[in-house]
Amino acid sequence: MTVAAGIGYALLALGPSLSLFVSVISRKPFLILTLLSSTLVWLVSLIVLSGLWRPFLPLKANVWWPYALLVLSSVCFQESLRFLFWKLYMRLEDVLDSFADRISRPRLFLTDKLQIALAGGLGHGVAHAVFFCLSLLTPAFGPATFYVDRCSKVPFFLVSAIIALAFVTIHTFSMVIAFEGYAKGNKVDQVIVPVIHLSAGMLTLVNFASEGCVIGVPLLYLVASLTLLHCGKMVWQRLIESRNQSGPTLR
Amino acid sequence: MDRNQQRPRSSILDSLGEELIGILTPVSICMFTVVLLVCLLNSDPSSSSFSSIATAAYSETDSDSPWDKLLGAFLNSLVFVAAITVATFLLVLLFYLRCVTFLKLYMGFSALVVLANLGGEISILLIDRFRFPIDSLTFSILLFNFSVVGVFAVFMSRFSILITQGYLVVIGVLVAYFFTMLPEWTTWVLLVALALYDLAAVLLPVGPLRLLVEMAISRDEDIPALVYEARPVIRDDSRLVQRRVWREQRSNVNDDDVENNVVRAEEEEEQRSEEISVPLIDSSSSSSRPETFLEGIGLGASGAIKLGLGDFIFYSVLVGRAAMYDLMTVYACYLAIIAGLGVTLMLLSVYQKALPALPVSIMLGVVFYFLARLFLEVFVVQCSSNLVMF
Numbered sequence: 245m246t247v248a249a250g251i252g253y254a255l256l257a258l259g260p261s262l263s264l265f266v267s268v269i270s271r272k273p274f275l276i277l278t279l280l281s282s283t284l285v286w287l288v289s290l291i292v293l294s295g296l297w298r299p300f301l302p303l304k305a306n307v308w309w310p311y312a313l314l315v316l317s318s319v320c321f322q323e324s325l326r327f328l329f330w331k332l333y334m335r336l337e338d339v340l341d342s343f344a345d346r347i348s349r350p351r352l353f354l355t356d357k358l359q360i361a362l363a364g365g366l367g368h369g370v371a372h373a374v375f376f377c378l379s380l381l382t383p384a385f386g387p388a389t390f391y392v393d394r395c396s397k398v399p400f401f402l403v404s405a406i407i408a409l410a411f412v413t414i415h416t417f418s419m420v421i422a423f424e425g426y427a428k429g430n431k432v433d434q435v436i437v438p439v440i441h442l443s444a445g446m447l448t449l450v451n452f453a454s455e456g457c458v459i460g461v462p463l464l465y466l467v468a469s470l471t472l473l474h475c476g477k478m479v480w481q482r483l484i485e486s487r488n489q490s491g492p493t494l495r
Numbered sequence: 496m497d498r499n500q501q502r503p504r505s506s507i508l509d510s511l512g513e514e515l516i517g518i519l520t521p522v523s524i525c526m527f528t529v530v531l532l533v534c535l536l537n538s539d540p541s542s543s544s545f546s547s548i549a550t551a552a553y554s555e556t557d558s559d560s561p562w563d564k565l566l567g568a569f570l571n572s573l574v575f576v577a578a579i580t581v582a583t584f585l586l587v588l589l590f591y592l593r594c595v596t597f598l599k600l601y602m603g604f605s606a607l608v609v610l611a612n613l614g615g616e617i618s619i620l621l622i623d624r625f626r627f628p629i630d631s632l633t634f635s636i637l638l639f640n641f642s643v644v645g646v647f648a649v650f651m652s653r654f655s656i657l658i659t660q661g662y663l664v665v666i667g668v669l670v671a672y673f674f675t676m677l678p679e680w681t682t683w684v685l686l687v688a689l690a691l692y693d694l695a696a697v698l699l700p701v702g703p704l705r706l707l708v709e710m711a712i713s714r715d716e717d718i719p720a721l722v723y724e725a726r727p728v729i730r731d732d733s734r735l736v737q738r739r740v741w742r743e744q745r746s747n748v749n750d751d752d753v754e755n756n757v758v759r760a761e762e763e764e765e766q767r768s769e770e771i772s773v774p775l776i777d778s779s780s781s782s783s784r785p786e787t788f789l790e791g792i793g794l795g796a797s798g799a800i801k802l803g804l805g806d807f808i809f810y811s812v813l814v815g816r817a818a819m820y821d822l823m824t825v826y827a828c829y830l831a832i833i834a835g836l837g838v839t840l841m842l843l844s845v846y847q848k849a850l851p852a853l854p855v856s857i858m859l860g861v862v863f864y865f866l867a868r869l870f871l872e873v874f875v876v877q878c879s880s881n882l883v884m885f
Contacts, residue, residue, distance in 0.1 A: 272508050272509055273513045273515065275508075276519075277515060280833055280837075281834075281837075284830045284833075284834050287827060287830055290871060290874075291827075291863075291866050291870060293874065294870040294874030295866070297874055298869075298870050298873065298874070301873050302873070302877055303877060311878075311883050315885050318885050319885055340507065340511075349506070349507045350506060352508065353506055360508075375823060375826065376875060376878070377879070378826075379821065379822045379826065380879055382822055392880065392882065395882060404879055404882065407882065411884060441885070444885070445884070445885035448882060449883060451881070451882035451883065452881065457882060
């Protein structure tokens, strides 16, 4: 709609991640590298998925079940990739710990591990926002705007930016939950992350109904706030635990 | 109460990977500026006729068949790579004959031409695009000042490092923007051809760049080429270690006096590498060479990483050409190039000798561009236009 609107949509989708980046991630160069590698991993996963689904595209316009199949297969693939990502991270942690021992510095603190998980999740969120929202924003910088039939009250760019913001939140914090769940062997945390991802993906299918985005988007934000709450509770508990463990020795 | 016990000990995560970020930041800035310029100044591709040595053999028109275009692109790249090879061998010959003053003067002259000529052209295009009110006298004075400061920045060794780095990035942006105006097929085939040439020139025993690097190491001089040097990271406890590793490296090459080596190390630390690539005929050294490295994976290094300006230019050309198609390919190519650069730097810390920085990044970039264009775009547009996301 103009440059101002285009920048506005971009900031709507990526504003919180930009502030997270500036305040937390840009302080430590290693986290920037983690973010870049995480974004690369999820880009590769998107390319593989698009390669697998290419023979079946373009899908028919008004039928919703091929999209359900697409979302299901993509979420399963990405969740298995998340587990592999965690395995790679474990090996990296060993390398970093042995490096720290060699130069006689302290090993990774709990906050370090949480920050690395946060950077990884932010990479996932940024990859989603960039490829599903930002890359389609080019027409928004011009003089006109675009409406989709199924969601005719709001410009298409605005709706996709809002949905992208929800997904950025979900991806960022579910990575923290997943890493802690795999590290501690906590079954609840391990299962809840794929469930959140799948339910968020399926909720976007509600947008298929005419004016479905009026229901779909608030429900999506409900899932995002649930993720945020669960992650916050889990991190708080961990920090209290570790402070209790190391508290008495600080005298 | 002892104050040391209360201060929390700093974690290794605070400073790990600083050198990599020191190289990634200017590369990203250069690519971002070129994409911005391409998006702002996107002229009709058929109307801009850009003739240089890279289009001498064949100028592409829209009406040719794909096979003709491919063949023409091959011919163009062959001519260009041959020109670069000849120019690089000439550089090696001059360096061998110790005509260093001539080389430096020529490099200063080239910097002046790039900044004044190409910089002036792009400024005029931008002024035209934004209807910026400025008169020609003011413009020529500003351009003159800008170019002269730039020549001094790349020429003199004791200039402020931030300004020198800024001017090197600006030179990279200007040359890269003009390379993106080449026809499309020629650009892609040229990039692949240059990646292969870089591989051959740095790794083969008769390669000109390898000869140059070996001569420079044996004489303990800097290569006369435009090289971007990231600001060296001096940690509080590692200054001593840095000197020690300098000494070890030098004593491996020639059995000099220990005193001489320490003095040389101090001199080298302050010396800046100067000169320029020939405009539109890039003969700059496209290799990256470590000064000092401590640990295996290259993240624990406390020396400066050097990257040739030709690498900046061709990464930005790839991303700029991707920007002419769509922004999605830009992001995919950017991530591919950064990944390639990371892989190259990691190989650098393993092999500890000059490595070509172009091949891995360019190959990954080209592969990701075509994958994104053919597969990813259809998939993502299908999903997002129906507001289905995951």
